[in-house]
Amino acid sequence: MIEPRKLRTDAENIVEMLIKRGYEEKEARDLVNEAVQWDQKRRNLQVEVDTIRSRINRISSDIAVLKRKGEDATQLIRESQKLGNNLKKLEENLRKAEEKFREALLSIPNIPHSSVPEGQSSEDNPVYRAWGKKPEPDFQPLQHDEIGEKLGILDFKRGAKIASSGFTVCWGAGALLERALINFMLDLHVKEHGYTEVLPTFLVNRDSMTGTGQLPKFGEDMYHIPEDNLYLIPTAEVPVTNLHRDEILDEETLPRKYVAYSPCFRREAGSYGAHTRGLIRQHQFNKVELVKFTRPEDSYQELETLLEDAEDVLKRLGLHYRVVTLCTGDLGFSAAKTYDIEVYLPSRDEYLEISSVSNFEDYQARRAMIRCRAGRNKPRYLHTLNGSGLAIGRTVVAILDNYQQKDGSVKIPDALIPYMNGIEVLEPAR
């Protein structure tokens, strides 16, 4: 949610921002005008309602005085009743205007940071930096799903049988590999990067989904349990960011850095295609997520270190990757700035997104009412950031793709060996 005051004073800049994000000029203008108008209306109504209320309050206390003295108050009571009649209608209008205003405000995306490059689509995302070199195997590597099936560690057929397509079962060393990656990443972020481990709930309520921005706009992407009105989380970002919903944190305790493992559930309605084979786009996958709560003035510095913390995982796994800065046209709805980390897949000679690291500034904090305070100063909205550190399924994809050998076996990266119960190589099943 953007700052309401910016709407009043900076409407033209917001329209320009929307255009940079890829909105048609008319669409952008309408969106902003809608919000501005409801804001005006709501403020006018507020003044009216407050004035009447103020009168009624005064009369009420006069009535109290009369009654205590045992005198007659019918005159005042009648007057107050008359005022109250108008009030109901006005209050109803005010409530409506506020709702419309909020709706309009929620449909305006975050303002990109000044350092975000302009562009139309992912084609225009500049490479921020890269690490490692493209491996050059002397054979044609297989794609991860083929290797996974040959090794007997990934079972797509049975995933579909017991659940539905888009679900996968891991067997034996494959299951162990997922677990090893989760533990490796959690340990790294806790012991070396100073994050506090959180094991959140995997179901959350409506307020939480609204707080981080999944609702109301993206409801159809989530699994919902109507009997209890709970949602399966699409990412640990939701429960972890909402930990501090409606709280005011002492600035002394910032930044707060949390790391959480969770499975992630996404309906992925209508997103099947060439790049979704195997583990790449699943209805359920594991992820280790990093979340930060920071003071406003620190958030961009914290974004850089958050990015570095995520990159460190790939470095230790010895996987070549690059970091791209999302351009204005590709930036997510609530983000002010996002870096994607893309890991290299030799089998396709392509880069695959494995982490997305974002600064939301106060956009989520406003929705979720997460604030901070220095000493006795007034509370202010803090900044939230998050990033995958990393997506486990896609890390398995990258390992199978990069570490496979000519004979069909797959080496385990050195950093993972301590977590693999003595397994150093995945051998094909017989």
Add this chain to the structure above:
RNA sequence: GGAGAGGUGGCCGAGUGGUCGAAGGCGACCGCCUGCUAAGCGGUUUCCCGCCAAAAGCGGGACGUGGGUUCGAAUCCCACCCUCUCCGCCA
């Protein structure tokens, strides 16, 4: 799931229709006092919205949430949510 109790400020806790945003206490903060610490004394201490460029100031709202009754609701009524205790069930 059944029965009962209860949800009030950072915390504890009073308050059952009329200056109650809320007594009292604890904590915190600021002064004073004091070799230091503790104690003591005095004061301060919720948040949201609006008017205003902003501050000050003023007005409105919030006692789990949403409705209702009333001139007036923390207090009465209804629904929902949550917590606790006991029973049942169970990893």
